[in-house]
Amino acid sequence: MxxxxxxxxxxxxxxxxxxxxxxxxxxxxxxxxxxxxxxxxxxxxxxxxxxxxxxxxxxxxxxxxxxxxxxxxxxxxxxxxxxxxxxxxxxxxxxxxxxxxxxxxxxxxxxxxxxxxxxxxxxxxxxxxxxxxxxxxxxxxxxxxxxxxxxxxxxxxxxxxxxxxxxxxxxxxxxxxxxxxxxxxxxxxxxxxxxxxxxxxxxxxxxxxxxxxxxxxxGPKADPIWPDPVPFLQSFADGAGGTGVSKIGYGTDDTALGGPFIGDDSVVFQAEVKREHYWKIETKDLYTGKGWETSTIRDSEAFFKSGEPMAYFSYFGGLNESTPIDSEKVMVEQPYSHIVYPYGMQTVKSENTTFNLNFGNEKITTYQNYEEVKLDEYIVDYKNPNFSLKALRSANGIDVQEMPEMEPIINQFTQLPEGLPQRVKDLAIEITAEEETLYEKVKAIEAYFSQKGYVYDQFDVPVPEENQDYVDQFLFETKRGYCDNFSTSMVVLVRSLGIPARWAKGYTEGEHKKNIDSEYDLYEISNNNAHSWVEVLFPEVGWVPFEPTVGFSNNVTINYDLDLPESTPSNAPETEKPSPDKTIKPESDPGTSEDSSFSFKEMVDDVKTFFVENWTILFLIFIGSVIAAVILFRFRGRWFPYYLIYYYRFKKDADFSSAYLSLLYQLRRYGLKMDDGQTLRAYSRYIDTFFGTREMSILTSRYEKGLYGQEHSVEDWTQMRELWENLIKRTTG
Incomplete structure (x- = not known):
């Protein structure tokens, strides 16, 4: 060849x-x-x-x-x-x-x-x-x-x-x-x-x-000499025992919290919704010092069929007979046999399905033919809670002597471990020392984390030592963490004051995908949206959700129905008006008046004399002003965001849209420019990825609603201002 x-x-x-x-x-x-x-x-x-x-x-x-x-x-x-x-x-x-x-x-x-x-x-x-x-x-x-x-x-x-x-x-x-x-x-x-x-x-x-x-x-294979690294590496995904790096998403084991986690964008479900709201799965009431468990005090169950009213949930706060019922559709992607539901849920509908409500943790499981099943979709009917600020502020503590039937509830939701450090309880008293009502005390604790520089962080989050309390570590040592750290700490602080509170789990509102029609929007909820927050029990009001995690807002509707100050009496004396027969003589020009002592020429001469005599000082002032202006302009990124914060904070008719546009300008000045053709939603995800928060996505979603014809109210700006301020502060570098 x-x-x-x-x-x-x-x-x-x-x-x-x-x-x-x-x-x-x-x-x-x-x-x-x-x-x-x-x-x-x-x-x-x-x-x-x-x-x-x-x-x-x-x-x-x-x-x-x-x-x-x-x-x-x-x-x-x-x-x-x-x-x-x-x-x-x-x-x-x-x-x-x-x-x-x-x-x-x-x-x-x-x-x-x-x-x-x-x-x-x-x-x-x-x-x-x-x-x-x-x-x-x-x-x-x-x-x-x-x-x-x-x-x-x-x-x-x-x-x-x-x-x-x-x-x-x-x-x-x-x-x-x-x-x-x-x-x-x-x-x-x-x-x-x-x-x-x-x-x-x-x-x-x-x-x-x-x-x-x-x-x-x-040939024969020898046994491995080194220990298998796979279980250790897989713990990064599974978060077994609360150690290693957890993979974000809903899980049932919360007994050992702590440690960093990695993101997971796997879609859990999609929902056709009328408004943004949190999706609840369950609550937990027993804090161990390391994590959460569900006590067996109320570990009973109730079965109900599709479309049957759920009387138990009548103790949702913020509901009344006149509140309209809304329906929303949930389309499930993950193989979970429980449902997610909004606050104020009345019924849940799915053909040939029976639902089981566990009173201990308020988790609802789905059954068909007496076996747990994963539903492909279901419909929830609910009343959107509207909490009366007047009722919240007037709520007092529960008197067990007058209401002895409430004693088990109080004991259950004010439970704290015996080993809880005293400084945690002292901190709760310190935070609320100047507050009078229960609601003001709870709001003070909720706002404490954002006011005292606590940082939302998914990665640099340690696991408590063997003899260390989870909340104590976060409050006094690390001061950085994610939703579990913030929500658990708030529950413990609130309980330290004898106020009933519990830990809630579920998902945030998710990511807006498209407008279905003038009434409904399609949202996609992934494992990245898994979240925990706080519920506090107010007498004669019910369970009220609170959001202590920096950068998050739970979209709770508050009715600001406080009594306004009385208006001016109708018989008050009116300002005197000029008589119609009085003639108002126009003022004469002072520069041309013959009997005026003012002389324009003398004023010019005085100004010239002043400049001649003080030109050195004036020149130094001018040079100093120019230098100061250059410095202020050069370092405008350090101070101008704070100017915007105080400007919009004290502006009477502050508008969320203009504040959002100011935020976009500061982000662009900071170096986070929007690419040509990039959508606001994509840009907001880029900003959240850069800063490690979800603040920009929440603000952008609310801004886009305004663009689509839903006018912003003063309430919108009140709810969004804290997120806006947190984000614009980050542009100071």
């Missing part, structure tokens, strides 16, 4: 091994993703290597690959025949829309067609790189190592079994590196390739790889 033929066979073998090695990257996708079929992607890789081997002209190669990609996308996603070209319009429209989404960084909105296109382009680039490494650089070590790492990671942390894949990768990789080593030697030594020389190299190579692989499979 000639040298050319030998070289040709080696090239074919290299391309085949490169194709098989790249194929290993695709195999796990069917198990760990929603990818249906890999056929088109595998064929595309094979087609690319065939073109490279045949050295097809790049124009023809690009054209044929593009046609194949269009054919694959049409076959996968668009009904109809390829040659009728009816798919061209929808495909182009989809591409244009997704390019806009890409520019706006709205990655989660990208369609499957567009994602498949990007994947084809990625495979195109990878095929080119492998061809370059094989034929030009004659080395495949980097890609080989990357493939091994890729397979081992997926085998360790996903459901994919990489046992067979790792064997194939080892065989393909060693054969590739062996043949490439032969070619490098031939090129370096300027040897003439021949069939005999190639056989002397390749046959021993194949034999050694085959025999070593066989012995490796058949």
């Amino acid at each position: 000639s040298a050319h033929s030998s070289n040709k066979i080696q090239t074919i073998v290299l391309y085949l091994l490169g194709f098989f090695l790249l194929w290993e990257w695709l195999r796990p996708l069917q198990e760990i993703t929603d990818t249906g079929s890999l056929t088109y992607f595998v064929v595309f890789i094979a087609l690319s290597f065939v073109f490279y081997y045949l050295k097809v002209h790049w124009i023809l190669s690009v054209s044929l690959k593009a046609i194949f990609i269009m054919y694959a996308l049409q076959a996968l996603y668009i009904d109809g025949a390829f040659l009728n070209f009816l798919w061209v319009g929808p495909l182009l429209q989809d591409f244009i829309e997704n390019i806009r989404l890409t520019i706006g960084r709205e990655w989660y909105e990208l369609s499957f067609i567009y994602r498949s296109l990007l994947f084809f382009i990625l495979l195109w680039l990878m095929a080119y790189l492998i061809q370059y490494w094989l034929m030009i650089k004659k080395t495949i070590l980097l890609f080989y190592i990357m493939t091994i790492v890729y397979i081992t990671i997926l085998d360790t942390f996903t459901a994919f079994d990489g046992s067979a894949s790792i064997i194939r990768v080892i065989i393909f990789g060693f054969l590739l590196m062996g043949i490439l080593a032969l070619q490098k030697i031939v090129d370096k030594e300027s040897l003439i390739p021949s069939r005999i020389k190639a056989q002397r190299w390749i046959i021993p190579l194949v034999f050694m790889v085959g025999v070593s692989s066989t012995f490796a499979l058949a």
Whole structure:
């Protein structure tokens, strides 16, 4: 066989091994993703290597690959025949829309067609790189190592079994590196390739790889010497026992709180809602010093059917007979057998479903045929609570002697562990020392965290030591944490004053996706929206939610129905008016009045004399003013946000829209500019990611509601001002 033929066979073998090695990257996708079929992607890789081997002209190669990609996308996603070209319009429209989404960084909105296109382009680039490494650089070590790492990671942390894949990768990789080593030697030594020389190299190579692989499979395996690191690493995702890095999301075990967590954008449910509100799942009442448990004092249950009124929830605060009933639809993504519900829920509806309410934690579980099930969707009817500020301020403590039936409730929701440090109780007294009513005391504790510089942080959050109280650590040592730290601390502080309070869990309002119609909006709630907050019991009012976590607002509606000061009596004396018969003589010009002692010329002379006599001082004042102005302008980012805070705080007719636009300007000045074509919603997510909060998304959602015709009220500005101030302070650098 000639040298050319030998070289040709080696090239074919290299391309085949490169194709098989790249194929290993695709195999796990069917198990760990929603990818249906890999056929088109595998064929595309094979087609690319065939073109490279045949050295097809790049124009023809690009054209044929593009046609194949269009054919694959049409076959996968668009009904109809390829040659009728009816798919061209929808495909182009989809591409244009997704390019806009890409520019706006709205990655989660990208369609499957567009994602498949990007994947084809990625495979195109990878095929080119492998061809370059094989034929030009004659080395495949980097890609080989990357493939091994890729397979081992997926085998360790996903459901994919990489046992067979790792064997194939080892065989393909060693054969590739062996043949490439032969070619490098031939090129370096300027040897003439021949069939005999190639056989002397390749046959021993194949034999050694085959025999070593066989012995490796058949031989006995020693037990691992080092401890398995996987359980430790998985604790970062599971947060077992409250140690390690937790993965954010709803969980049932809150016995050991603390430690950092990582985000998880997996969608839990979607909801068609009329207004933003929190979604509640359960409450817990027993604080242990490390976390929360549910006591068994009221661990009873009640079953009710779809659409039946829930009398137990009549003790929701802020409800009355005239409050209208609203309906909202929940569409579930995660396999949970409990429901989420808004405050003021009246009924829940789902066909052929029975619901079980646990009175101990207020968690509602779904049943069908006496077995727990996960519902795909359900409808909740509720009355949006509207709390009377007058009633809240007039609420007094519960007198157990007058209401002995309330004693178990008081004991249950004022429980504190015996080992709670005294300084925690002293702090609660100090915070509320100047407040008179129960409501004012609770509000003072709620506002304490934002006023005293406590920081919302998901990462630098320690776990309490063995003999350390969770709340005490947060209040006096770290002063940084996330919702669990803030909410638990507030419950403990409120209970220290003898006021009943409990810990509530669920989700925030989520992320606005689109307007369904003039009445309903679609929101998407992910694991990142998992949250905890506080509920306080007010006599004759009910359970009232509070939000102590810095950067969050629970959208509670307060009716400011306080008594206003009496107006001026109608019989008050009126201001005297001039008589119609009086003639008002116009004032004469003082500069032209003959009998006036003022002289314009004398004033000019006095000014000239003053400047001549004091020009040095005036010049220094001018230079100092210029320097001060330059300094103030140069460091305007440090002081101007505070000026805006006091300006909007004391402005009588403060408008949320203008305050929001001022915030955008300060963020742009700070260096966080909005890209061309970027939406406000995408920009707000970028700001929240940068600062590690959710403040910008909440403010943007409220601002957009104003743009869509829902006028902002003074109440809107009152609720949003604290979030706005927290965020604009961050622009001071």
